[in-house]
Amino acid sequence: MRRARMQVMNPCCVPGTDHASIATEAKVVAMLRERGIAKSSLSREEFLSYAWEWKEKYGGIILQQLRKMGCSLDWERTSFTMDPDYYETVIKVFIDLYKKGKIYRGKRMINWDVKAKTALSDEEVIHKEVNGKMYHIRYKLDLPGEEYITIATVRPETIFGDTAICVHPKDPRYTHLVGKHAFVPMINRRIPIIADDYIEIEFGTGALKVTPAHDINDFQLGQKHGLEVIDTMNDDGTMNDAAPMYIGKDRIEVRKIIAADLEVAGNLVKIEDYVNQVGFSERTDAIVEPRLSLQWWVDMKQLAEPALEKVMSDEIHFHPAKFKNVYRHWMENIKDWCISRQLWWGHRIPAWYDKEGNVYVEASLEKVYTTYPETVGKELYQDADCLDTWFSSWLWPIEVFKGMSNPNNAEINYYYPTSTLVTAPEIIFFWVARMIMAGEEYMGKIPVKDVYFTGIVRDKQGRKMSKSLGNSPDLLGLIDQYGADAVRFGIMIASPAGNDLLFDESTLEQGRNFNSKLWNATKLLKMWEPRQSKEGAIPEDAAFAMDWFQAKLSATQIEVGEMLKTFRLSEALKTIYGLIWDDYCSWYLEWIKPGFEQPIHATVFEKSIEFYDALLQLLHPFMPFITEEIHHTLKTQTEDLCVKELVPFEKVDEAVLHAGLLLKNVISTLRDARNKNQIKPKDAIDLHIQSDNNAAYQRIQNILAKQINAKTIAYTNAAIGSSIVVALEKDKFYLVADQAIDTVSLKENLLKDLAHQKGFLESVEKKLANEKFVQNAKPEVIVIEQKKKADALARIQTIEESLAQL
RNA sequence: GGGAGCAUAGCUCAGUUGGUUUAGAGCAUCUCGUUUACACCGAGAGGGUCCGCGGUUCGAGCCCGUGUGCUCCCA
Numbered sequence: 001m002r003r004a005r006m007q008v009m010n011p012c013c014v015p016g017t018d019h020a021s022i023a024t025e026a027k028v029v030a031m032l033r034e035r036g037i038a039k040s041s042l043s044r045e046e047f048l049s050y051a052w053e054w055k056e057k058y059g060g061i062i063l064q065q066l067r068k069m070g071c072s073l074d075w076e077r078t079s080f081t082m083d084p085d086y087y088e089t090v091i092k093v094f095i096d097l098y099k100k101g102k103i104y105r106g107k108r109m110i111n112w113d114v115k116a117k118t119a120l121s122d123e124e125v126i127h128k129e130v131n132g133k134m135y136h137i138r139y140k141l142d143l144p145g146e147e148y149i150t151i152a153t154v155r156p157e158t159i160f161g162d163t164a165i166c167v168h169p170k171d172p173r174y175t176h177l178v179g180k181h182a183f184v185p186m187i188n189r190r191i192p193i194i195a196d197d198y199i200e201i202e203f204g205t206g207a208l209k210v211t212p213a214h215d216i217n218d219f220q221l222g223q224k225h226g227l228e229v230i231d232t233m234n235d236d237g238t239m240n241d242a243a244p245m246y247i248g249k250d251r252i253e254v255r256k257i258i259a260a261d262l263e264v265a266g267n268l269v270k271i272e273d274y275v276n277q278v279g280f281s282e283r284t285d286a287i288v289e290p291r292l293s294l295q296w297w298v299d300m301k302q303l304a305e306p307a308l309e310k311v312m313s314d315e316i317h318f319h320p321a322k323f324k325n326v327y328r329h330w331m332e333n334i335k336d337w338c339i340s341r342q343l344w345w346g347h348r349i350p351a352w353y354d355k356e357g358n359v360y361v362e363a364s365l366e367k368v369y370t371t372y373p374e375t376v377g378k379e380l381y382q383d384a385d386c387l388d389t390w391f392s393s394w395l396w397p398i399e400v401f402k403g404m405s406n407p408n409n410a411e412i413n414y415y416y417p418t419s420t421l422v423t424a425p426e427i428i429f430f431w432v433a434r435m436i437m438a439g440e441e442y443m444g445k446i447p448v449k450d451v452y453f454t455g456i457v458r459d460k461q462g463r464k465m466s467k468s469l470g471n472s473p474d475l476l477g478l479i480d481q482y483g484a485d486a487v488r489f490g491i492m493i494a495s496p497a498g499n500d501l502l503f504d505e506s507t508l509e510q511g512r513n514f515n516s517k518l519w520n521a522t523k524l525l526k527m528w529e530p531r532q533s534k535e536g537a538i539p540e541d542a543a544f545a546m547d548w549f550q551a552k553l554s555a556t557q558i559e560v561g562e563m564l565k566t567f568r569l570s571e572a573l574k575t576i577y578g579l580i581w582d583d584y585c586s587w588y589l590e591w592i593k594p595g596f597e598q599p600i601h602a603t604v605f606e607k608s609i610e611f612y613d614a615l616l617q618l619l620h621p622f623m624p625f626i627t628e629e630i631h632h633t634l635k636t637q638t639e640d641l642c643v644k645e646l647v648p649f650e651k652v653d654e655a656v657l658h659a660g661l662l663l664k665n666v667i668s669t670l671r672d673a674r675n676k677n678q679i680k681p682k683d684a685i686d687l688h689i690q691s692d693n694n695a696a697y698q699r700i701q702n703i704l705a706k707q708i709n710a711k712t713i714a715y716t717n718a719a720i721g722s723s724i725v726v727a728l729e730k731d732k733f734y735l736v737a738d739q740a741i742d743t744v745s746l747k748e749n750l751l752k753d754l755a756h757q758k759g760f761l762e763s764v765e766k767k768l769a770n771e772k773f774v775q776n777a778k779p780e781v782i783v784i785e786q787k788k789k790a791d792a793l794a795r796i797q798t799i800e801e802s803l804a805q806l
Numbered sequence: 807g808g809g810a811g812c813a814u815a816g817c818u819c820a821g822u823u824g825g826u827u828u829a830g831a832g833c834a835u836c837u838c839g840u841u842u843a844c845a846c847c848g849a850g851a852g853g854g855u856c857c858g859c860g861g862u863u864c865g866a867g868c869c870c871g872u873g874u875g876c877u878c879c880c881a
Contacts, residue, residue: 127881216881277881322811326879329809333880426878456878493832494818502818506833513846524843562822571820574831586848596842668850675850681839709841760828767825772864781825781865788827 001072002621003564006646012415013072014400015063016079019055021346021389022124022283026116028054028345044344044384051345065475070484070624072642077400081392082347085405090347090392091363092404093442098361102299103339105351105359109216110338112291114237115284118342119295125279125288134274135259136205137267139165142181142190149174149182149193150269152204154276155214156262157254159184160243161232162191164210166221169195171206185267187244194225216290229292237289252287296340296349296385300437304334307436310446316436319452319567323425330429337434339388346386354378394434397421397447404442418448425453452567455501457491473503485623486511492622493577495570514577515626521585522630525609533599541702542604545591547653548660549611552583554650555657560618561649573622580615587664591703609634617641663700666728670708670735673726676745679737684711688720688734719805727753727798729791743806750806754799761792 004011028051029039039047063078079086097103111120135156138148149165162184167174178195198221199208212222213231222229232242239246239254245261246254262268279288308331310316311324318324340349352360352368352375360375362368369376398404403412417439423432432451439447457472478487489511494501538546556579563572592608594600613634616627620641631641670687679685687710689697694715697704701713719725720734724741727733727750767773768785777785 325810330880333809429879504818504833507818509846510833513844516844516846520844520847522843527843566822568820568822571831574820578831585843589843593843672850675838678838681849682841756828763828767865770864774864776864777825784826791827 002624002642003646005072005642006617006620006644008645012074012077014077014079015066015071015073015075016077016081016396016400017059017062018081018389018393019346021341021343021386022116022118022120024051024055025343025345026283027058047344068476068479068484069488072624079396079400081389081396085402086392086395086399087347088363089395089399089404090387091350093395093438094347094350094387094391095361095363097298102302103296104299105294105296107292107294108297108338109219109290110293110295111279111281111288112235112293113281113284113286114235114289115286116281116343117235119293119338119340120281120283120288124282126282127277127279130276130278132274132276132278134204134272135262136269136271137185137209137262138269139182139185139209139267141177142183149177149207150205151207151209153209154274155255156258157239157243157246157251158211158214158232159209160187160239161211161213161230162189162209163212163222163227163230164191164225165193166196166199166208166210167193167206168197168199168201170197171199171201173206185262186265196221196225213292214290219290219292231292233289233291237286251289295338296351296387298337298339298391300334300336303437303441304331304433306440307331307433310436310440316446316448317450319450323428323453326425327428327433331433337388339391340383340385341388342384343386344384346389347392349383349385349387351383352380353383354380390430390434393431394438395442397435397439398443416443417446420450420452421448422452422454424456426456428453450567455495458502478505478508482508482512483515483625485626486515489514489573489623492573493570511623514581515623517581517585518626518630521580521589521612522633524589525605525612525634528594528600528605528608531594531599532602532605534602536601538601538603539702541700542592542601544656544659544700545588545703546604546607547656548663549584549588550650551653551657552579552660553611553614555652556583557614557618557649558652576615576619576622580619584611584615587660590707593706614647617644617646659696659700662696662729663703666733667704667707669726669728670733673724673733673735674708676749677724677735677737677742679735679739681709683737683739684709686710686712686714686736688714688716688723688736689731690716690718690734691731693731719801725750725802725805727795727802730794730798732798732802747803747806750799750803754796754803757792757796757799761789761796764789764792 001011001013028047031054032039032042032050037050042050059080066073067075081087081090094103111125112118113120132154134152134154136150136152137156137159138150141147141149151165153159165182167178169175169178174193175195177193180193181190182193183190194210198217199206208218210218210221210225210227212219212227212229214233219229221227230242232239233251234240237251238248239251241247243254246258249257259268259271280286281288308328311318311327318327350361350363352362352365354360354375355378360368360372360380362371365380365382368380395404397416397418398412401412401415402409403416406412421432421435435447439445475487482490486508490505490508491501493510494504494507556575560572560575563569563575588611589608592600592604613631616631620627624642628641631637631644674681674685685708687705687708691697697713697715704710705713716734719732720736722741723734723736724746725732725734764785768782768789774782
């Protein structure tokens with residue numbers, strides 16, 4: 001947003017929230033419970049007024065946090081999925097899809113949350129491994145004598161819903177029993193023994209109890225074989241009258257006590273430990289029960305086709321692209337979408353029923369009477385359920401611009417399709433896929449061109465941070481502690497595109513330190529401000545420093561531009577961080593720093609301010625507050641940084657860039673030599689340079705002298721006795737100090753370097769001697785290899801000469 | 807059971823059509839240092855059989871196969 005604005009685009013980002021029906025309703029129910037109010041004691045209207053109260057109180061927190069974080073959004077456009085226009089649109093879409101035959105009502109096996117008493121979509125169920133028990137239970141056969149068939153189950157309480165026992169048709173243990181009958185233990189209901197190759201012979205006893213009402217696979221098996229469906233559970237997970245001895249007891253409770261009763265009845269064979277996958281509700285953590293229920297569904301097949309194509313053809317770009325695979329797999333195996341939720345908080349399903357069970361879909365009761373004249377005079381009641389939250393969110397990019405409630409308005413025509421969606425990979429299916437479907441269905445166009453997937457923030461234990469788990473860091477507290485810019489820095493520097501990030505406060509600390517660095521650089525510049533002098537020419541070394549930094553700045557600006565275009569945000573920030581801290585502060589400012597109480601040339605000063613301002617602008621999208629503040633501290637500005645146009649980048653002078661790199665190398669190498677020879681920082685040395693290009697060093701010798709604390713710099717054609725010899729590229733440096741030289745370690749270093757260079761030379765020579773390489777490699781690659789060889793040879797010569805002089 | 811992804815320095819990760827000097831950064835570690843922006847600092851250093859094995863290629867961290875370990879999604 002901020003960068004686009006500085007590039008004089010017209011960015012718009014609509015902040016807003018969805019109504020999070022299940023999570024919110026759960027929170028409201030909990031709030032009411034604390035006040036001693038049961039949801040069941042309230043009317044729908046009363047409950048909703050409490051829900052709105054809750055929403056008003058907490059719904060805006062995330063928006064407040066975004067503001068505090070410095071997110072530059074269009075706050076006047078703030079939207080909510082239950083705003084009046086939005087609500088109407090959701091209802092309109094439901095009716096439209098119903099009339100197109102894409103929404104239907106069907107009895108299906110669903111995931112039932114017994115705590116929230118609602119259906120869950122598959123995506124809202126979390127599967128965990130649980131240590132359970134495998135119960136082996138024998139059923140008496142309806143044959144003369146005391147013969148039994150033994151089944152294995154992890155859910156013994158469901159036996160009351162059994163309507164068959166199934167075996168594999170080729171299982172020799174049971175073939176003689178197929179077509180016979182057995183009795184369900186304790187209630188002695190007679191059920192058939194059937195055969196189906198769905199059964200795994202190896203698993204359990206090879207005989208499966210079939211409970212169509214409580215297991216998705218059993219349900220399908222039941223349909224295939226025309227079995228009766230016996231539901232044994234109430235909607236709160238307690239047993240109903242199908243299990244006469246346990247009526248009203250929770251199914252988990254019954255699982256614990258039934259073993260003893262089976263034992264007494266003589267049906268229990270054995271109990272084994274068993275690890276299996278159990279589904280839990282994402283919202284309430286209750287064990288999810290498969291349950292047969294009448295729900296509303298969206299037929300997804302047709303909607304999915306164009307939505308898949310748009311992503312696979314890259315009309316919509318995913319960043320990183322690896323999520324295309326995930327998307328494709330889901331879209332190619334798409335299942336119908338259960339959109340009804342047994343909740344009050346949300347968009348109420350616009351369906352009315354008469355006593356005969358006929359369904360009438362319309363926006364209001366009045367409209368039902370108009371559209372369906374046969375209903376006039378009949379008593380109708382509305383479906384009590386609400387729609388899945390995502391059934392409203394999927395219209396977001398359209399309806400925030402009122403694209404459906406006010407079709408073809410100027411804003412929707414201007415902003416749609418939108419450019420970039422920033423979201424989490426975990427909701428590719430919940431949201432992204434469905435938004436694309438809605439976009440195609442209702443706008444005939446894709447909703448967005450680029451989708452950037454952020455990593456998921458995890459806590460130190462690697463757990464996903466979530467609103468419902470409550471393990472998110474206290475953002476406002478962190479901002480108080482480190483500052484908003486530092487928090488932004490810390491999060492962004494640790495967020496490689498598409499990878500999760502483990503939240504660690506050390507990066508926030510790094511961000512805070514960076515803030516200090518920025519202020520200190522500002523302080524230094526402000527110190528120089530009154531000490532400017534316009535006299536004389538610009539010192540040669542300062543001129544070099546300015547040329548070099550200009551080149552470095554331009555090169556980095558281009559680099560960062562490329563990174564941001566491809567959403568590599570953390571890399572861009574790292575690059576800018578290095579440019580400011582290392583290149584500007586550690587190198588450039590030191591190079592132009594005037595001597596003790598000396599003036600600074602006014603041109604140099606102004607250029608340095610200009611550079612710093614350019615750096616701040618580059619950094620601004622990442623750290624908006626401090627950059628804006630320093631921008632105005634540096635000098636009187638005509639405009640704010642956040643709206644200042646990003647200047648076109650200057651052409652990069654590669655030669656000066658390289659010269660700067662060489663200078664940095666020389667300085668580092670000589671400093672290292674000083675360190676290794678234990679020359680104290682305060683002790684000045686005399687430097688003698690042996691090079692065939694003295695002019696290159698003369699231009700920068702003041703910088704060099706300052707940076708390595710040399711009191712003199714001289715040029716020589718021959719070795720200097722009793723000095724520390726350092727070889728770099730083709731040049732040699734002799735350091736003369738007032739103390740003994742440690743020739744042993746000096747020699748060691750040179751030998752180490754020599755060995756490395758020789759090894760390198762060998763590998764290059766081997767490559768060049770390889771005929772196939774010379775024949776097949778690209779010419780420019782060969783040129784590079786030849787240069788490598790020449791450089792290595794020159795370095796080896798320099799090192800060997802230095803060694804000879806020791 | 808089906809699918810996808812990941813494995814590079816102690817940690818978190820870069821490494822963009824295979825060739826930019828036998829791999830880079832930040833943090834952490836070690837050494838030296840309080841020189842007039844900054845100890846939330848400066849200067850420097852050490853640290854890697856790029857998960858194992860096999861293959862393609864003149865050339866592999868990058869491509870292919872395979873094994874192992876981990877993560878996620880869907881049953």
